[in-house]
Amino acid sequence: MRILIIKLGALGDILRTTCILRGLKEKYKDCKISWLTKEEGSVILQNNNLIDDIYTNYNNLGKFDLVISLDEEACDIATKIRKEELVGCYLNGGKKVYTSNSVTWFDMGLISKFGKEKANELKKSNTKTFQNHLSNMLDVESEGYIFNLTKKEKDFSLKFAKKHNLQGTIIGLNTGAGRRWELKKINVNKTVELAERLVKELNVQVILFGGPEEKERNKEILKKSGVEIIDAGCDNTLRNFAALIDLCDIFITSDTLAMHLGIALRKKVIAFFGPTSAAEIDLYGKGRKIIADSDCYCCYKKKIEEGIYCTDKIEVNELFEAVRELK
Template sequence: MARTAVILVTSEFDALWKETAMKFETGCRHYIGHKPCRYGQLCEDCPNAEPAGARVLIIKTGALGDVLRTTSLLPAIHRAHPGARVAWLTAPAAAPLLIGNDLVHEILPFDHAAYPALAPRRFDLLISLDKEPGPAGLAELVHAGARRGFGLSPHGAPYPLNAAAEPFFALGLSDELKFEKNEKSYHQLIAEAVELEYLGERPALHLTDVEREAGRDILRQAGWDGAQPVIGINTGAGLEFANKMMSTAAILDLIDALSAETRGLFIALLGGPNETGKNNNIARASRLRAVNTGTGHSLRLFAGLVSQCGVVIAGDTLAMHMAIALERPVAALFGPTTPREIDLFGRGRKFMSHMDCAPCYRKSCDARHTCMDLFSAADIARAAVELLNGSD
């Protein structure tokens, strides 16, 4: 009986197929190919068919904070190319930062399948913003009408693909230019490098209401009463550069200063897996005036937690970039990295180390007192409370 039903269905399908002059509109901006499009119907006589605009490929794979802040470029792309279809090649770990952004139509993982997935395709514009050999080399292989940003030379070294990218590229070759001369934000620099007009747009991180509520749930589980002002202290940083965040002792001094500055705060310790022990130690040593909110959250759950902070205190880290994208006020601490390229968009304060060796971008440091431990805890606490009260 089951076999007869299958034969009947197959027969009907075959008959329908023979009667239909099937079209596959791969050039339609809504066409996906491996599943129904947003309108859920076949291409033949579809009233919603719409030619795709310019096909743009962005190659920006890391680091996580850099991927997020590069989203400020998207409005400029769509202004210059109305109706563009934007594909973004990024590291699988960074892909969650792009989910929900309507200005990105396709998120491609930078993995072993990246080249086979891109080889047959043709793009009108390639924007390549990584200098690492893998993504920069892939930029050389992609078929594109215009190439902007960075590529990989026959000698195996990165180079600027277009003349407009040369000033941005040069910042990586000269400490004087990067640390002393440059006065432009990263957002303006990348826009100019790829020949687009930047109008002051901030990066964007789109969270659902469910994800924001999940952030509130984490705080409630940690003891938040739902009414206390929340100050988040991000206690860690990536491992690329040394000393991008304060030591345990310096963070405890900061907690003391915050407690002295105002009463009734809920101080949330933020961090990733590398900060598990550090955050537990800080919470205990602070006599639970600061609370560990967990260090094993997914990227988007961590963003949901950041979104619920009234102020975020962080070094030059992903947490800082998330807070900026989520329009949360930031007290941003800069030691080994330069603050010159960071735009807080009028919602924060920058604290810069005054050590002679900073910024340095070193991977290790043997200084007895590091640049990140010489900030005034009282000054940071005062600024954080002022930001919390909206007086910045």
């Protein structure tokens, strides 16, 4: 049996979709699973022995017994690919629609048959994790994310650990969120305060994480801090970034790809939420969710507007106490 999963992006969504792979293999014995994604998405899926083929072009893929279409941007592709059965979104008369067994997920999304306003209401009232939705959609068991570091990547992180003399409890801090999601961030001063309390009161080592868009922000954090913070750098490859997260015992993060990597690596993740849904995220009993006590929680606004800054309601002490509990 040939199965094709269509999930082009975003990277965190691709990673969390790996939770269905074992369930598919168990339900459809001896099936061959292929995955259609973008070039950058293929990096997340490397070294995954449950995926038989990774494609970045949908031409000449042949026919599939089952197509699982999970990306609203790819409805046209899902429609064009030859298949016996489809679950998820597709085009019907040029309109983006979705199958009846996928309504609870797509009703909350960009192509919801109810429109954007109602979709946002449903998303805010939702209590099921993404994994629950996917499991029900496909009638398979949902398990943990699958992300396997290579030996080379593990060696990279071990070299970093040796260089910085890492020992004892290691706390990762990833409080930025790039430029696209300003409302997901915790500000620089709160990050500095948290790092200082962690080092002084809990006697831990702190590693500061970020991507290219956090360069200036992280420089400011390091400059303002009155304690030693280890800089993970902002120019790591995606998989080396993940390898450094793997050094952490506890990982404090915004709702970003970094959070999903922490979950995939079985870390104790403390994730904080402002504009996005905490209910969708499954920490598999290993972490804590800190939710902004704000009227605009789960508003899905990306940019700061007057009077709206969800994560301003996240207090340093909430994060600190979560670390104390998990440590």
